[in-house]
Amino acid sequence: xxxxxxxxxxxxxxxxxxxxxxxxxxxxxxxxxxxxxxxxxxxxxxxxxxxxxxxxxxxxxxxxxxxxxxxxxxxxxxxxxxxxxxxxxxxxxxxxxxxxxxxxxxxxxxxxxxxxxxxx
Amino acid sequence: xxxxxxxxxxxxxxxxxxxxxxxxxxxxxxxxxxxxxxxxxxxxxxxxxxxxxxxxxxxxxxxxxxxxxxxxxxxxxxxxxxxxxxxxxxxxxxxxxxxxxxxxxxxxx
Numbered sequence: 001x002x003x004x005x006x007x008x009x010x011x012x013x014x015x016x017x018x019x020x021x022x023x024x025x026x027x028x029x030x031x032x033x034x035x036x037x038x039x040x041x042x043x044x045x046x047x048x049x050x051x052x053x054x055x056x057x058x059x060x061x062x063x064x065x066x067x068x069x070x071x072x073x074x075x076x077x078x079x080x081x082x083x084x085x086x087x088x089x090x091x092x093x094x095x096x097x098x099x100x101x102x103x104x105x106x107x108x109x110x111x112x113x114x115x116x117x118x119x120x
Numbered sequence: 121x122x123x124x125x126x127x128x129x130x131x132x133x134x135x136x137x138x139x140x141x142x143x144x145x146x147x148x149x150x151x152x153x154x155x156x157x158x159x160x161x162x163x164x165x166x167x168x169x170x171x172x173x174x175x176x177x178x179x180x181x182x183x184x185x186x187x188x189x190x191x192x193x194x195x196x197x198x199x200x201x202x203x204x205x206x207x208x209x210x211x212x213x214x215x216x217x218x219x220x221x222x223x224x225x226x227x228x229x
Contacts, residue, residue: 045164045207058216094163104170104209105155105218110163119166 002027004111022095033098126221143208152212
């Protein structure tokens with residue numbers, strides 16, 4: 001079955017650029033939309049953005065100026081870049097697969113999540 | 121943006137109870153509403169699609185209903201493994217802006 005695994009730096013300093021990769025195994029990245037979602041400690045879920053395997057993207061307007069999501073079908077991976085991080089970006093970052101049926105969009109498969117802490 | 125408000129924020133119940141969690145949208149979202157279950161330290165698990173369609177492998181004691189602005193997640197005959205935090209999520213917004221409710225923590229009484 002399809003599994004997702006995030007990889008990232010863990011600890012960062014303010015103003016740095018966060019780079020995370022999600023490796024998709026057990027299935028192809030093709031023909032699906034893929035997403036990043038984050039969860040600050042003790043808080044709820046925030047959608048960051050999505051990418052189609054062909055490369056088209058859409059981002060949360062509140063993060064759009066700092067976010068880039070890219071895809072590498074040859075590696076079955078997609079990635080998140082978030083620039084100029086602050087302590088407010090401290091969160092568990094999840095990658096997820098999107099299913100899209102009858103105009104309803106849901107996140108059906110999630111990675112385990114990776115904790116990113118921003119601290120000086 | 122469409123705001124999603126869940127109630128209650130937390131809930132205590134006993135094994136065998138029936139509980140209902142409510143999710144209200146700030147505007148009509150038709151049936152573009154999904155539910156997730158999250159246990160501590162784990163990723164969310166996708167439970168219900170389009171307000172009422174149970175995902176494969178989800179026990180039948182879970183059910184969802186609603187349309188428009190008001191939705192409910194009901195769990196009958198609570199089992200120990202059901203104690204978790206539940207989130208609703210809408211996908212009606214255009215352009216896309218997928219928002220989650222703030223979560224409802226279901227605890228053992």
